[in-house]
Amino acid sequence: MYTLDDYHYHLPEALIAQTPATARDGSRLLHLKRNDGSVLHRQFNQIADLLHPSDVLIVNDTRVVPGxxxxxxxxxxxxxxxxxxxxxxxxxxxxxxxxxxxxxxxxxxxxxxxxxxxxxxxxxxxxxxxxxxxxxxxxxxxxxxxxxxxxxxRMPLPPYIKRDDKGPDETDRMRYQTVYAREQGAIAAPTAGLHFTDDILACIREKGVTVTAVTLHVGYGTFVPVRVDDIREHRMHEEWFSISDATARIVNQAKAAGRRVVAVGTTSVRSLEYAARSDGRVAAGSGRCDLFIYPGYTFKIVDAMITNFHLPRSTLLMLVSAFAGRETMLEAYHTAVAEKYRFFSYGDAMLIE
CATH class of the missing domain: 2.40.10.240 (QueA-like)
Structure with a gap:
């Protein structure tokens, strides 16, 4: 569970998405249930139907800089x-x-x-x-x-997305950015949010779901590989984050009432969990987040998450493995490979609950 090789899986190169889906909400959605490891195959445009009216949905409103x-x-x-x-x-x-x-x-x-x-x-x-x-x-x-x-x-696309010598194009400038991006500072997109459209967010709100934001400027560390055999020795790069008084209040009220907090993306997860206090409440404020979540971690705030598929041996795969269980997560990834889901930043999504 703590060895780097424990987080390896085989991924055919052809499944690494090089371009976004034709429509933002046109991606597939693998629905993983943690209680029994069951997997359902859906479309992302069904996401509103899978949320509860009492849920709080947390997005990361960082904006990617064309740096x-x-x-x-x-x-x-x-x-x-x-x-x-x-x-x-x-x-x-x-x-x-x-x-x-x-x-x-x-x-x-x-x-x-x-x-x-x-x-x-x-x-x-x-x-x-x-x-x-x-x-x-x-x-x-x-x-x-x-x-x-x-x-x-130009937009700083990750190295596994290949472009010609001219680099990212105008399509990338629009699609490698969430529709709710506000706070400039990221060098990589919070990719789980790329699937949302204004219409989907409107449907989610009409259902009764509360949508609020945190900010975490995704940094260079997101591309830095783990270079130690024992993952417990890995040290995360720091990334700047901010949680407003309003968001902290919404999250804390939800937790007190037994309502679910659903995080969009691992960046939202890390922000919330980093800001969690010993009493299970989130503290408003800003700072530098270096939280490394791997199996054995006890989640204090997040009850469900929407995320993309992550690189083998990556800290992000370790995070979702901590949430769903390593064997459950790897089995879900093997299923996604067999079903030819599209992987990584421009790829398909997962709902883990």
Whole structure:
């Protein structure tokens, strides 16, 4: 249960979704019941029918920043850069034309301090420092940086979604973003939320379900593999989160009344569980979440979750295994593979209750 290989499963490459479903709510939905491990095959557009009128549905309203930039060094060498801390750096009150961010840089040669990079529309950058694989980069923009970034930046799709040399396209800019995204700062989408449409959310609310949000800016750590054999030795990267007074009040009232809290995505799960107090109530506030959930963890807040299918040996697979049981979860994944569900960010969804 604590060995990395315990979370491996075979996934044919053809099942890794490269594009979203034609319609947002056109994905399939694997419905897993924890009490007996039974699996039902549904469509995501049936999700409102599967929720209870008394439920509280928690979404993550983080917004993905188009923070992948393609440029060149003075020598002409190509550079691909990814901004890692856009949301957090914004809180530090930076100038609207000069910004300093932590970044990943991909180039044929390392980029030492002093390296200058040139992008479209006159945007330039200078490497200030390098440590533990992360660069500190100062950007200088001829126009307000936010406006320029949203014109020339590309969506930071995960590495298993392949695009040509031009990178993500305009379809990705729209579809790799939830319809309720509000708070800018993520470098990856909270993908379980990609299936929701405004119409589905309206149906859910009409049924009586309360919908409220937390914010967790999905960070670089979501792509970092577990590199230890004993998963208990793994350390999670921190990610900024916020839970409002209103959301905390709604969740706490639901728990006190015995109503279900249904989390959309593992990011919502981690935010709620990180903020849980010893008395089983959620504390409002913001900070940095480094909670690693794996089998043996006792859930305090979340009663059901909607999630996508996760990579083998990933911390996210460990989280859902903690919720449903490792053997139950892996059996459900084997069923999904046999039934040719689509996997990962642009793939199909699960309801686990």
């Amino acid at each position: 992948r930039l393609y440029g060149r060094k003075k020598t002409g060498g190509k550079v691909e850069l990814l901004i890692l801390d856009y949301g957090e750096a914004e809180d530090r009150g930076q100038d609207d034309r000069t910004r300093v961010y932590r970044c990943l840089i991909k180039a044929s040669k390392q980029s030492p301090p002093g390296t200058r990079i040139f992008f479209d529309e006159g945007l330039t950058a200078e490497v200030l420092a390098f440590s533990d694989g992360i660069y500190s980069v100062r950007f200088s923009s001829p126009a307000p940086f936010d406006d320029l970034l949203h014109r020339i930046g």
